[in-house]
Amino acid sequence: AYVRSIKQIGGKWNPTSKTWTVDERDEDRLNATLAQHFGWTPEQGEGELVTFRITLTGRNAYSREYTIAGRRIAYRAYRDSAPILADGVVIVEGNFTSSGGSKAGPMLFDAKAPQGKVVTLEVRDFPKGALEAAGIEYELVETSIDREALAAEKARLLTRLAEIDA
DSSP, rough: OHHHHHHHOOOEETTTTEEEEEGGGGGHHHHHHHHHHHOTTTTTOSSSSEEEEEETTTOOSSSSSSETTTEEEEEEETTTSOOOOOOEEEEHHHHHOOSOOOOOOOSSSOOOOOTTTTTEEEEEEEHHHHHHHHHOOEEEEOOOOOOHHHHHHHHHHHHHHHHHHO
């Protein structure tokens, strides 16, 4: 969908640099395309990227796709197909219904899904500014790794294993 959109505003692919080139007079259209497909806006710039979790239910994911700030998070192409998750999105808890909506109008969750049916997704590398502006409930996930703490835990566990083996 992104490639089609960028071509519609005259975008040209450069295979050498692996980038798209768009006439500078189409900057507003380019920004709209980037917002639609990736949730990026010029106000956010390169900004900080975050990882967060969001819970989807029949109340907030009642259509064929779920988007945040223009970025598609999950999508069901057909009533009986499994939902497709965007790059950088994983299920951490629960699962989608095996079927959703009707043949003409697929939905991420089926209207007949049991109350309380939820899916928690982890969304990675999302612009923090776009997430904050989206006005949704989410939980930030700490992604930094404390290597010193891991090394200390490893040493402690190796000592304990030596005690067990003795």
